[in-house]
Amino acid sequence: MTNTASTTTPTAELSAVGVSIWLDDLSRERINSGGIPKLIAEKNVVGITTNPTIFASALSKGESYDEQVRELAAAGADVTTAVFEITTSDVAQACDIFSDVYEATNGYDGRVSIEVEPGLANDTEGTIAEAKRLWKKVDKLNAMIKIPATKAGLPAITEVIGSGISVNVTLIFGLPRYKEVIDAYLTGLEQAAAKGIDLSTIHSVASFFVSRVDTEIDKRLDAVGTPEALAHKSKSGVANAQLAYELFLAEMATERALALQEQGANRQRPLWASTGVKSPDLPDTMYVVELATHGVVNTMPEKTLDATFDHGVIKGDVVAASYAGAHEIIDALPGFGIDYDDVTETLEAEGVDKFNVSWGELLDTVTAALEGAKK
Template identity: 70%
Template sequence: MTSTPTAQLSELGVSIWLDDLSRDRISSGALAALIESRNVVGVTTNPTIFAAALATGTTYDEQVSELARAEASVTDAVFAITTSDVAAASDIFAGVYESTNGRDGRVSIEVEPGLAHDAAGTIAEARALWSTVDRPNAMIKIPATREGLEAITETIGAGISVNVTLIFSLERYREVIEAYLAGLEKAHAAGIDLSTIHSVASFFVSRVDTEIDKRLVDLGTPEALALKSKAGVANARLAYELFESSFATDRAATLLSAGGNAQRPLWASTGVKDPSLPDTLYVTELAVANTVNTMPEKTLEATFDHGVIAGDQVTAHYDDARAVLSSLAELGISYDEVTALLEKEGVEKFVVSWNELLDTVAAALEAAR
């Protein structure tokens, strides 16, 4: 028997990725230590994470001074700093990447969020990030906006591994899978080795509960309150059902037999926002093979300390999940409205964080000069 909940989770087939990165984690050895001590096999980043990292400590001072002397623009400085961190983290996970044949050992970096509705701009930046990081175990994060779908296909078609982020609705997830398969077909036609292309589809969990629970509390009826904190898990479980059926089609089978990889679901936003809920809720209730769970450090430590891993908690609950969404509809809560709002707000929040990152770097460059 394995000795820790994180080891049990890994044995079940869940890849644990840390939802955080900083130069201090890299240089101190703390990130490398998580591979051994917490079964961490990958890292995700976003503008919020980088803004927090840049705002504290002195580990970026040397590079900022070099960039200031070179008279780099703020945007170029952010690009240089973030790609440096991702390249260094990718080197730390190179062994995991090799031992899992590219399945894990991944480090994700996001295109500038202001490009979320600009397909051509997203494609260009994805290529620039990929070539600059220059590590086979990097992943480029592209938001699952309508415009992002085209960018996903083109980026995958160019042989670049993609982490599709900000997925909230099942319909958009269906479109993301279509975009991925179309990308694999383009790559195959171009003679690219499909086995080198990996992708995950990041389904956000806790934000669904946060928005829907607000509406349930406003209704205030016993029926409404009984549904609190159930929508996020139900939505993710139905996403996994869609994953299973989508990669069992003849079209997918043809691509997989040609060396392609299934695009695994990734559970994102798995830190619990409601303090009354178990702090490992979005880990233990979504435990199932062939998934990634990207955890903030607080959630990772809670899982390691007291998470109860009781096997597959997803595939036997599809009917229950459908019942939850049906009950919400009966109460007048629009699934489509909620998920559209969450996508819009998700992009807006990343733009705010990106601007904070630009302001932080601008101030640092000015101080260095």
């Protein structure tokens, strides 16, 4: 169900395995340049994700936003309103660009994600309200609202899914939390069904972060410093994601999940996020090649997409035969004094903090732009 515009490139081979390639980047400049249709046609890109960091970067570069900023300044918009208008405009335009992919795949792909304000990560009701506001404003069926998988985010996911809104659950690091995310999704589907909503119209992905797991665990392995610990580096991120896929298959095959699928519900696909390598010692396509399997999304920064297209060696579905080895890798961590739950809790808190910092940078950038437009 993915785009296979070409059959000879590594990205086409990846699509043929069953991986949906989504670009982890969006900007007005990218929209206006016409570059997205080229990525769709040539590099098998079938969706886009955004986050506060991406928007902060986009707003700080170039002149693509100047006209809208002048209009907002003239209308007396405050910075929060301006950010809302600018980001939702980008996402709505990108949704239009991907509308053909959306139609061709019956809603499976052609998706564009926009995130709720990160300051709401621990505010259930605030997250629900913001998610519904974003959905209404973008007003495109192929949009997805990103909600973090915090404790407060879980009931928000259920409520938003239960309202018939497609959700990209973000900032998932640990398997226990991932299981809670799946339960939140299924509960939301049950609520939607009770309201008479067509379940086939609701789509969801669960964004499981990969490279950040390696970064945190490798730091702790370095601190241990033994040859055995150092030999274990750069293995946990892939293993953790492989076990997430094992969990996904098991949870989507339960009586509960199958009953919903019989009513037209879609499976909540795993999405591999944070797939750009952080260490120069690692192959730049590692988090793509080693996580290739059917029915997943890999959302790549452009650098990783280009590397995959240029020299990725796709080995087919490598996840299906990986579970035993992946369990061994994760099960070995306590022997090095590494607490898996502490790692994932640390990463979740850091993830929320990083997006809050980026949100602050975004607000500062737009504030300066609004002030400049008034002069």
